[in-house]
Amino acid sequence: MRSCRCCPVFFETHGETWNLKKILPVAFASLVGLFSLVQYFVPHPSLAGIFRELNRWGVFIFAGALVMGTISLVRHHLQKVASKDKNWPYSLVTLVSLFATAGIGLVTGMxxxxxxxxxxxNVLMPTEATMFSxxxxFIASASFRAFRARNLEATVLLLTAVIVMLGRVPIGRLLWSGMPGVANWLLDYANTAAKRAIMIGVGLGIAATAIKVLFGKERSYMGDDG
Amino acid sequence: MADVIWTWIAALLTLCVFSFMYKDNPLYKFAEHLMVGVTGGYLICLAWFEVIRPQVVNPIMKDPAAWFAGLQFIPVIMMLLMLARLGEKTAWLARFPLAFIVGFSAGVQIPQVIDAEVLKQVQSTVQVGFDGGIAQVAGDLLLVVGTICALMYFFFSMPRKRVLKWTSQFGVLVLMAGFGASFGYTVMARISLLIGRVLFLMRDWLHVIS
Incomplete structure (x- = not known):
């Protein structure tokens, strides 16, 4: 590790240039993370109080992120309208609906x-529900392509998916009365076994990543320059 | 009368979105952009009514000294620092609230995740009863063997030979069965939403069915 001659806050380590813009957020994350980890093992009321307060601060940052995202969206669409970009009238629809909804909401309440x-x-709920429906x-058309019983694994995937789908609708019971029971058995045991294995793997992965965050090794949250 | 107008708006928007099944078209684009705009407006109101007004504006108006003494300005500063990302030169300041969220979540998650997603899952796997009917015993056996074999599949540190080869192959089958079951369940959930939309059009809008 060596310091830069012109400025003491810049230094290099392992070929990486560090400065306070990088060090301070990483140190901040480590400090807050170590506190929230330690308080789990130290059941003292004062630590629990600080933890509750810090937990509440997250809501403020979430609100800031919402506002920041909305401003970014407005900026993006304003640019499209100003430059008469392709499909700019749709950007106008977004802007008008955003300001109208926000304005009405702030005046009338929720x-x-x-x-x-x-x-x-009558606008948001039906549009979202229809999009998901x-x-x-698309899942049906994708399954036609994916569900070719080319090998044993694909056949197992196909069979379990078909049994679960048929077991959830009346026609499945009409075809064979035991179909709902088999579908439930698959969901209760085969699905649980697969999910449990994945969950254990994911859990270990999350814990490992969290430890890397605490030690400042994982910095992707800081953006490109992290 | 207002109900009728709103039903018509909801029905027309539903049809606009369904028109995407033919191809991407102006009606779908209109509905899509309208949804984005309304969602943005909704989020602004949510931030205002759920956080900014009750937790910032009201306490300041009520007792500014107490608000300041309680260090309540710190989360507000962090909230404002999120907006620094909008400027090119100030963007790095937004790293502090993000570092707070990431660091705090990391510290909280280490014990919680190890407890809930690792230890509890292992405990539930080894504590199966092997009692009841034949279907339940077979299910319990599949649960234990299947979980172990599926975990073996994710074990990449050794060459897949002998025991590891066979167990990981069975693990893949268990994973496929799990994926198939999840897929079928997801498809049915989407179909249920589709039925809901079609019911809305037929019953509430067209009054074709009761």
């Missing part, structure tokens, strides 16, 4: 019976 709630129930068609 309670039931308000115009804002009507917009939520569209996935039924």
């Amino acid at each position: 309670e039931r019976g308000t115009l804002f709630n009507d917009i939520f129930v 569209l996935l039924a068609f």
Whole structure:
């Protein structure tokens, strides 16, 4: 590790240039992380109080992220409208609907019976539900391509998927009365075994990544320059 | 009358989204962009009514000295630092709130995840009863053997020979069965949503069915 001659806050280690813009957030993350880890093992009321307070701060950052995301969205669409980009009228639709919804919501509130709630129930909910329901068609077409019983693994995938689907609809019971029972058995045991193995792997992965964050080895959250 | 207008709006938007099944078209694009805009507006209101007004504005208006003494300005500063990302030169400041969230979550998750996703899962796997009917005993056996074999499949530190080869091959079959079951379950959930939308169109909008 060596310091830079012109500025003491810049130094190099393992071929990587560090400065305070990098060091301070990493140190901050380590400090907060170590505190939240230690307080789990130290059941003292004062630590629990600080932990609760820090936990509450997360909500503020979440709100800041929401506002930041919305401003970024507005900026993106404003640029498209200003430069008369391709499909700019749709950007105008986004901007008008965003400001109208936000304006109405801030004036009327979010309670039931308000115009804002009507917009939520009759515009946002049906559009989102229909978008997700569209996935039924795309999943069906994807399964036609994916579910070719080319080998044993693909055949097992195909069979379990078909049995679970048939077991969940009345026609499955009409075809064979035991179909719902087999579908439930597959969901309760085969599915649980697979999910459990994945969960254990994911759990160990999360713990390893969290330890890397605490030691400042994992810095991808800082963006490209991290 | 207002109900009728809202039902018509919801129905037309539903049809706009369904038009994507034919191909990408202006009606779908309109509905898509409208949804993005309304979601943005909704999130602004959510941030205002759930966080900013009750936890920042109201306490400041009520007792500014107590608010300041309680160090409540720190999360507000962190919230504002998130907005620093919008400027090119100030973008690095947004690393602090992100570092807070990431560091805090990392520290919280280490004991919680090891407890809930590793130890509890292992405990549930080795503590199966092997009692009840033949289906349950077979299921319990599959649960124990299947979980171990599926874990063996994720063990990449040794060459797949002999025991590891056979166990990992069985593990793949268990994983495939699990994926198939999850896939079938997801498809049915989407079909259920589709039925809901079609029911809305037929019952609430067109009044074709009761």
